[in-house]
Each structure stands twice: as C-alpha cells, then as structure tokens.
Amino acid sequence: MADDLAYLLERKPRASLGFFPTPFTRLDRLSDMLKVDLWIKRDDFTGMNLFGGNKIRKLEYLLGDALASGCDTVFTYGATQSNHAMQTVAACRRLGLNPILYLNTYVKPDPNDVRSNMLLDRVFGAEMHILESRPGESEADTEERCFDLGKAHAARLESQGHGCCDIPLGGASPIGSAGFIGGALELTRQCTDGGVDPSFIFCATGTGGTLAGLTAGYRALGSKARIIGVAVSDKNSEYETKCSNLANASLAWLGSDVKLDASDFTVERGYFQPGYEKPNFAATEAIRLLARTEGLIADPVYTGKAFAGMLGWIRSGGAPMGSTLVFWHTGGATALFAESAIVGDLSSEI
Numbered sequence: 001m002a003d004d005l006a007y008l009l010e011r012k013p014r015a016s017l018g019f020f021p022t023p024f025t026r027l028d029r030l031s032d033m034l035k036v037d038l039w040i041k042r043d044d045f046t047g048m049n050l051f052g053g054n055k056i057r058k059l060e061y062l063l064g065d066a067l068a069s070g071c072d073t074v075f076t077y078g079a080t081q082s083n084h085a086m087q088t089v090a091a092c093r094r095l096g097l098n099p100i101l102y103l104n105t106y107v108k109p110d111p112n113d114v115r116s117n118m119l120l121d122r123v124f125g126a127e128m129h130i131l132e133s134r135p136g137e138s139e140a141d142t143e144e145r146c147f148d149l150g151k152a153h154a155a156r157l158e159s160q161g162h163g164c165c166d167i168p169l170g171g172a173s174p175i176g177s178a179g180f181i182g183g184a185l186e187l188t189r190q191c192t193d194g195g196v197d198p199s200f201i202f203c204a205t206g207t208g209g210t211l212a213g214l215t216a217g218y219r220a221l222g223s224k225a226r227i228i229g230v231a232v233s234d235k236n237s238e239y240e241t242k243c244s245n246l247a248n249a250s251l252a253w254l255g256s257d258v259k260l261d262a263s264d265f266t267v268e269r270g271y272f273q274p275g276y277e278k279p280n281f282a283a284t285e286a287i288r289l290l291a292r293t294e295g296l297i298a299d300p301v302y303t304g305k306a307f308a309g310m311l312g313w314i315r316s317g318g319a320p321m322g323s324t325l326v327f328w329h330t331g332g333a334t335a336l337f338a339e340s341a342i343v344g345d346l347s348s349e350i
C-alpha cells in the first residue's frame with residue numbers, strides 16, 4: 001500500500017521547497033513524566049528558511065501545480081499574522097513567482113511596530129492588502145471580502161496576460177492536502193524503521209488541510225492509528241464532514257479510490273477558547289512544559305493549543321498510560337514575536 005501511495009504522489013508536479021523527511025524523535029523526559037511513550041514529528045523543521053512549518057508540504061504541491069499551469073502570480077489569504085501567507089510569500093520568492101496577499105485583521109497591527117509574519121511579509125517584499133472589519137461586519141465577512149477582492153484583482157491581471165493562481169486560506173485544497181498524504185507516508189516509514197507503533201497522533205487543526213491529508217494518508221495505508229486534530233478556532237458540527245470531503249477530493253486528485261467519511265475524523269474542540277489568535281492558560285502552561293522539560297518551542301496560536309489538547313487526553317486517560325503517541329509539530333514559532341494580544345502571558349516570570 002505504501003508503494004502505491006508513493007507512486008501516486010510521485011506522478012504529480014511538485015516544487016522542491018523543504019527538507020524532508022523532517023526529524024522524528026522521542027521526548028524522553030516528557031515520556032517519563034507523563035507515563036507514556038511520546039514522540040515528536042518535527043515539521044517545524046520543514047524549511048525552507050528558519051521559519052518552517054506545515055504549509056511547506058502543501059506549498060510543494062500547490063506551487064508545483066501553479067508552475068505546471070504556467071502561473072506567474074499567486075494570490076492567497078489569511079490573518080495579518082498568517083503563517084500560511086508568510087510561507088507562501090517565501091516560497092513564491094524562491095520560485096520566481098509574484099505573491100499578492102489579501103489579509104484581514106484578527107489582531108490589529110500597529111503600523112509603527114510591525115511584527116512577526118507581517119514583518120517577514122514586508123522583508124520578502126510581498127504586495128499586501130490589509131482589510132479591517134467594518135462596523136458590524138464579522139471576521140468571516142471580512143475574510144469573504146478579501147476573497148472577492150483577490151479574485152477581482154486576479155481577473156484584472158489575467159486580462160493583462162498574467163497567469164494567476166488562487167490559493168485558499170491555509171492552502172486547504174485537494175492539491176495542498178496531498179502534501180500531508182505524503183507526510184503520513186513519511187512518518188509511517190520512519191515508524192516502521194524505528195519500531196514505533198503509535199496509537200494516537202495529535203496535530204493542530206485550523207482550515208483542516210493538514211488533518212484531512214494526514215487522516216487520508218493513514219487510512220489509505222490501512223493504519224489503525226487515531227489522528228486527533230485539536231481545533232485552534234471555533235468549529236461547527238459540519239467540520240468533520242468538511243475535512244472528509246477535502247480528504248476524499250485530495251485522494252481522488254492523486255488517483256486513489258480510498259474514501260473516508262466524517263466518522264474517520266476526531267476533532268478535540270476544548271482548547272481553542274477564547275478564540276483564534278487569543279491565548280489561553282492551558283496553551284501557556286503547555287508551552288512552558290515543553291520548553292522546560294525538552295528545550296523545544298511551541299507557539300500560542302497553534303502548537304501550544306494542540307499540545308495542551310494532547311496533555312488533556314493523557315491526563316484524563318483518553319490516551320491511556322503506556323500508550324504510544326506522536327505530537328505532530330506544525331511550526332508557527334513566529335507567533336511568539338507577534339503582538340502581545342497574541343503572545344498572552346508567556347513573558348511573566350513563573
């Protein structure tokens with residue numbers, strides 16, 4: 001089955017951006033402390049520069065496809081501190097594509113103190129269009145306005161002879177998720193080589209592209225490992241169906257006839273509060289624990305909340321004592337240097 005999946009993935013255009021396979025190591029001190037066998041998949045090391053993360057796997061297929069389709073310009077979307085937007089811009093620069101961002105403000109940036117991913121977007125010289133919510137407009141409506149303006153902008157450029165590629169929020173498309181079908185194959189091979197047989201794999205889930213791809217990959221490989229997505233923002237009851245539709249579309253794009261349904265997905269919704277880009281105590285505690293026992297860094301928006309969710313499963317017995325777990329580190333460390341409304345309490349001396 002692994003060979004079949006590898007064959008399907010190899011047939012697709014792929015831009016070489018990251019460093020793969022990413023490291024896979026055991027967290028010895030945390031394993032002893034928590035009485036489990038805990039491993040970490042280091043997708044914070046995907047590259048392509050210092051600030052790697054999960055989007056690089058998606059972008060290899062998304063931009064590989066964009067180049068194969070003759071595009072010269074790439075549009076994408078997200079919050080002003082979006083990791084996806086920043087990584088898309090970096091990848092476009094590497095490939096000689098022109099990146100254009102339409103960003104909405106969950107946390108309002110200070111124009112005199114531009115930080116974190118927005119600062120990097122500027123360093124990379126991306127064309128940025130920043131939309132603030134109008135009075136009475138929800139964040140989702142502002143996001144829609146970004147998509148509409150991006151599409152209109154792309155249409156104008158296309159009428160002038162440019163080839164434009166539109167990458168959705170988080171790179172969550174059938175093509176993007178294929179990167180994580182490849183990720184599932186990569187980790188499965190590392191586990192087989194190392195004699196590791198995980199029962200649980202935890203990752204942060206936002207747009208769902210990572211979770212969809214990983215779950216699709218594991219099911220296509222016939223693995224029984226349970227993939228648990230820890231939500232980093234509010235998700236309605238349709239989220240599992242949305243993820244299974246994305247997983248199926250990604251498998252179909254590759255040419256696989258494996259099919260998933262909503263029951264293949266586990267989403268932990270207890271750790272995102274009070275909301276996206278809004279810190280909480282459990283994530284702050286989890287970031288400190290990982291840093292102080294293993295010398296590793298998680299971030300307040302994604303991996304800190306996901307790590308907190310995994311700790312919750314271990315402490316409540318959802319992942320029983322002695323079980324083997326993998327924490328899939330999806331990157332995002334730049335959030336530690338974002339606005340204080342995003343960083344939260346991490347700087348206090350505790």
Ligand SMILES: Cc1ncc(COP(=O)(O)O)c(C=O)c1O
Pocket residue numbers: 053054083084170172204205206207208209210211302303330331332333
């Ligand atoms: C660091 C990090 N982790 C996890 C995620 C969630 O991934 P997905 O959007 O594929 O659900 C993101 C998405 O932006 C991210 O930047």
